[in-house]
Amino acid sequence: MNYKALAQRLFPTIDKTPDYWEEKYPQRNLKEGARVTRFAPSPTGFLHFGNLFTCLVSYKTAKDTNGVFYVRVEDTDQKRKVDGAIEVMLKGLSVYGIVPDEGVVGENEQVGDYAPYYQSERKEIYQTYAKSLVEQGLAYPCFMTPEELDEIRAAQENESIKGIWGKWAKHRELTLDEIESHLANGEAWTLRLKSPGTLDGKCRFDDLIRGKIEMPENVQDVVILKSDGIPTYHFAHAVDDHLMRTTHVMRGDEWIASVPIHLQLFRVLGFKPPKYAHVAPIMKEENGGKRKLSKRKDPEAKVTYYAEQGFPKESVTEYILTLANSNFEDWRRMNKTESIDKFPVNLKKMSVSGALFDMVKLTDVSKNVICQMSADNVFSLSYEWAKEYCPELAALYEQDTERATAILNIDRENKKPRKDIAKWSDIPEYISYMYDETFVPCYELTGNATPELAVKVLEKYIDAVNLDDDKDAWFGRMKDICPLVGCTPNVKEYKQNPDDFAGHVGDVSTIIRVALTGRTNTPDLYSITALLGEKTVKSRLEAALNHYKEEV
Numbered sequence: 001m002n003y004k005a006l007a008q009r010l011f012p013t014i015d016k017t018p019d020y021w022e023e024k025y026p027q028r029n030l031k032e033g034a035r036v037t038r039f040a041p042s043p044t045g046f047l048h049f050g051n052l053f054t055c056l057v058s059y060k061t062a063k064d065t066n067g068v069f070y071v072r073v074e075d076t077d078q079k080r081k082v083d084g085a086i087e088v089m090l091k092g093l094s095v096y097g098i099v100p101d102e103g104v105v106g107e108n109e110q111v112g113d114y115a116p117y118y119q120s121e122r123k124e125i126y127q128t129y130a131k132s133l134v135e136q137g138l139a140y141p142c143f144m145t146p147e148e149l150d151e152i153r154a155a156q157e158n159e160s161i162k163g164i165w166g167k168w169a170k171h172r173e174l175t176l177d178e179i180e181s182h183l184a185n186g187e188a189w190t191l192r193l194k195s196p197g198t199l200d201g202k203c204r205f206d207d208l209i210r211g212k213i214e215m216p217e218n219v220q221d222v223v224i225l226k227s228d229g230i231p232t233y234h235f236a237h238a239v240d241d242h243l244m245r246t247t248h249v250m251r252g253d254e255w256i257a258s259v260p261i262h263l264q265l266f267r268v269l270g271f272k273p274p275k276y277a278h279v280a281p282i283m284k285e286e287n288g289g290k291r292k293l294s295k296r297k298d299p300e301a302k303v304t305y306y307a308e309q310g311f312p313k314e315s316v317t318e319y320i321l322t323l324a325n326s327n328f329e330d331w332r333r334m335n336k337t338e339s340i341d342k343f344p345v346n347l348k349k350m351s352v353s354g355a356l357f358d359m360v361k362l363t364d365v366s367k368n369v370i371c372q373m374s375a376d377n378v379f380s381l382s383y384e385w386a387k388e389y390c391p392e393l394a395a396l397y398e399q400d401t402e403r404a405t406a407i408l409n410i411d412r413e414n415k416k417p418r419k420d421i422a423k424w425s426d427i428p429e430y431i432s433y434m435y436d437e438t439f440v441p442c443y444e445l446t447g448n449a450t451p452e453l454a455v456k457v458l459e460k461y462i463d464a465v466n467l468d469d470d471k472d473a474w475f476g477r478m479k480d481i482c483p484l485v486g487c488t489p490n491v492k493e494y495k496q497n498p499d500d501f502a503g504h505v506g507d508v509s510t511i512i513r514v515a516l517t518g519r520t521n522t523p524d525l526y527s528i529t530a531l532l533g534e535k536t537v538k539s540r541l542e543a544a545l546n547h548y549k550e551e552v
């Protein structure tokens with residue numbers, strides 16, 4: 001068979017050789033050990049939390065080694081193309097600090113020496129390599145019709161190895177004349193790899209997450225170019241990751257089954273294969289079992305969910321690192337204020353069965369992140385969020401931004417700051433009593449604080465309260481009230497002789513706290529009182545007094 005003639009017949013317009021592309025896209029000039037990773041999305045516009053997870057790990061792997069992280073768009077399926085999708089996806093990543101060094105960096109915007117980074121613009125490159133395989137007798141045109149392929153599929157129902165191989169590979173050995181007559185008939189053809197695999201051959205590789213893997217070698221004559229001349233994922237992956245000089249391919253573990261095909265393609269193409277790290281999907285617990293975090297069922301599967309809820313980006317990235325590497329939390333404890341850039345991601349420590357998404361954990365991580373932020377920072381980030389997602393909160397803030405910041409600063413500078421806020425959408429509820437518009441009175445009491453005691457305490461406190469007091473004087477007034485209402489200012493004394501007292505200073509402050517905030521647990525009541533201002537304080541105390549009077 002004259003393969004050269006066949007190649008020319010199939011690809012008459014391709015006049016370049018693989019050497020041309022090899023020279024155009026040379027080895028990268030990077031330091032020893034630098035890793036080149038990529039995100040290779042189809043432009044659907046949807047960014048799954050799992051994408052963000054894999055991307056962050058890929059990105060950090062590149063950054064940790066002074067390597068390169070790039071974005072390549074896998075848009076060979078034009079039917080699935082969604083306008084504006086890339087912009088949305090890139091924005092989704094950049095929120096979390098993932099900005100590609102090269103590749104597609106905006107809608108139709110590419111930077112880097114390995115361009116084009118849209119697969120739809122790489123047809124000539126794929127076809128050059130396809131032509132070269134035909135020239136070497138390593139690929140062939142297949143004219144089987146969809147009906148014939150369906151028949152084969154049906155006939156193979158009980159076969160362990162499916163697909164086009166062995167006796168099913170009907171067009172593997174067509175002569176040039178036979179091919180010529182199919183072509184003359186105008187029949188559509190796909191290009192198939194002439195698989196060199198054997199039934200007892202093995203494919204062995206070392207997955208960076210899963211360790212050593214052994215699988216049967218590929219024997220299928222897989223399609224490498226579809227009938228429109230567009231490559232399949234397998235072929236594009238080999239050509240692109242080779243020419244873009246990717247060193248580490250991190251991708252979903254649904255691709256593991258295809259690795260034998262991929263490694264075979266790298267071999268026949270004469271390429272050095274990349275290292276693979278197959279990332280298990282993020283899981284979710286449900287009814288005692290586990291299932292994949294689902295785009296359809298779980299709102300948190302969508303990356304935009306976190307921005308909508310107002311999780312700061314640091315919380316999400318910190319949380320992802322806890323999911324990625326179990327030692328991250330220890331590292332964080334030892335390096336409380338260090339940027340996550342300093343934490344080296346270890347692929348070997350990643351879960352093989354799939355990290356479990358846990359909202360409670362994310363909430364905890366986020367509370368820790370937020371409690372360490374300055375009030376100014378909390379204010380400005382939550383204000384930005386509110387302008388987009390919660391205009392009511394933005395309007396409250398705008399009444400007096402300094403006061404709003406001061407509210408957010410209550411107890412913030414303590415040694416052990418409170419952890420009330422996990423996400424900006426917690427703030428409206430958290431600060432609701434600080435604004436008359438949102439304050440909801442609730443007069444339920446706890447401990448020894450009864451409505452009877454409340455009437456006595458409030459009658460005295462309304463006269464005593466003075467917003468010019470410093471903190472000691474403020475607390476002094478509560479203590480002073482104690483003996484007047486049958487309580488003791490000394491909690492210890494109360495504990496020794498509880499029957500001698502109606503309560504202690506803690507009960508007195510509970511009554512005042514409930515009157516002013518509608519809650520039994522709040523941050524520092526002195527600061528709250530000062531920020532509420534005299535008018536509000538007086539009117540809430542009066543209202544509470546009237547309420548309890550009616551109750552007793």
Ligand code: GLU
Pocket residue numbers: 039040041042074237249250251252
């Ligand atoms: N476009 C492929 C996907 O979204 C990329 C897989 C890969 O990273 O190679 O699954």
